[in-house]
Amino acid sequence: MRLTPRSERAIAWTLGCYAAAVVAFLMLSGLLVLSVGGSPQAAFSALLTGALGGKAAIGNTLAKATPLLLTGLAAAIAFRARIWSIGQEGQMVFGAITGYGAVLWLGLSGPAGIVVALVAGMMGGAALGLVSGVLDVRFKINVIISTVLLNYCVGYLLSWLLQPGVWGDVGQTVSYQQSAALADSLYLPLLPGLAKVHLGAVLALVLTVVVGVTLGRTRLGFEIRGFGLNPRAMVARGVDAGRLVLVVMAASGALAGLAGIGHVLGETHRLRPDALAGFGYTGIVVALIGRSSAPGTLAAALFFGGLAAGGLTMRVVADIPSSLVTAMQGIALIAFLLAEIASGYRLVLPVREEGTPA
Numbered sequence: 001m002r003l004t005p006r007s008e009r010a011i012a013w014t015l016g017c018y019a020a021a022v023v024a025f026l027m028l029s030g031l032l033v034l035s036v037g038g039s040p041q042a043a044f045s046a047l048l049t050g051a052l053g054g055k056a057a058i059g060n061t062l063a064k065a066t067p068l069l070l071t072g073l074a075a076a077i078a079f080r081a082r083i084w085s086i087g088q089e090g091q092m093v094f095g096a097i098t099g100y101g102a103v104l105w106l107g108l109s110g111p112a113g114i115v116v117a118l119v120a121g122m123m124g125g126a127a128l129g130l131v132s133g134v135l136d137v138r139f140k141i142n143v144i145i146s147t148v149l150l151n152y153c154v155g156y157l158l159s160w161l162l163q164p165g166v167w168g169d170v171g172q173t174v175s176y177q178q179s180a181a182l183a184d185s186l187y188l189p190l191l192p193g194l195a196k197v198h199l200g201a202v203l204a205l206v207l208t209v210v211v212g213v214t215l216g217r218t219r220l221g222f223e224i225r226g227f228g229l230n231p232r233a234m235v236a237r238g239v240d241a242g243r244l245v246l247v248v249m250a251a252s253g254a255l256a257g258l259a260g261i262g263h264v265l266g267e268t269h270r271l272r273p274d275a276l277a278g279f280g281y282t283g284i285v286v287a288l289i290g291r292s293s294a295p296g297t298l299a300a301a302l303f304f305g306g307l308a309a310g311g312l313t314m315r316v317v318a319d320i321p322s323s324l325v326t327a328m329q330g331i332a333l334i335a336f337l338l339a340e341i342a343s344g345y346r347l348v349l350p351v352r353e354e355g356t357p358a
Helices: 011-035 040-052 055-080 088-106 110-139 143-161 199-217 219-229 231-236 241-268 279-289 294-318 323-342
Strands: 002-005 345-348
Touching: 011 040, 011 323, 040 055, 040 294, 055 088, 055 199, 055 219, 055 241, 055 279, 055 294, 088 110, 088 143, 088 241, 088 279, 110 143, 110 241, 199 219, 199 241, 199 294, 219 231, 219 241, 231 241, 241 279, 279 294, 279 323, 294 323
Parallel strands: none
Antiparallel strands: 002 345
């Protein structure tokens, strides 16, 4: 019995692999719950209730999934070109900084202020992405290294900006930094009937379609996919590799920057490091589980949004530590990545030749 690579993936086998991943996720998560003295049935019931148990729960899931969807799309675009950008965390924070700073400096409010903030946030994220792109194209500095280092730089920049006398809110402490709140007219409108779901969720869904169409049905998408499969062949075909890297990094950064300023305008209404932390890195996981495709990223973002939304209910109702949700996310990543690998292989059973004893 051996595994051999598949020339083409079979739908039934792929679905079976992912179904096995779901079963493995549930079993291993259940063992984690048992290890802390909890009831898996009660924990999963509370998790499901918190994620999908009514309009409020569904709204909370969608709100949690929105920034993950945008940072996941940002990572997916880069990964399809095999550009291993890890900068979504910093680009998201920098987008929040530039969007917040734009309306602060220009003194804008109302719909005009919202549009300016969103555009400035996307431009900030794109600019930070371009920095890594230029470092790669011009100076051959690895994108992984530059994006990770820029994440730290942006984090320190935000910490400095939130000092008293700069953007820091009056009465804050060193351990809890935040800016002054934005005017009510700069809040993203909430969607009727779904608590906490703002206009940014609709924008994220529209961009999911745009990214999917761009990657699958345009010349740019063909170049991105081809560059990811065989960069030398695409260069021989006449594709400008440097230009493509810059375009991909700018687009990726713009989506991550939009996630940052969208979260500020729709959720926190002020700059807070703790409220922005983690979305970029989780977006990388979302893109990996979603196979760097727009529909897959959407599904993975909703899954992780449900985990985040149901985690609080699980902690309160089933008395399960909230840190267990992070561990469950790690289990999901490993399980789905193994399913992705397994779906590319076939299981070949040994064939007994005639006359060979059994």
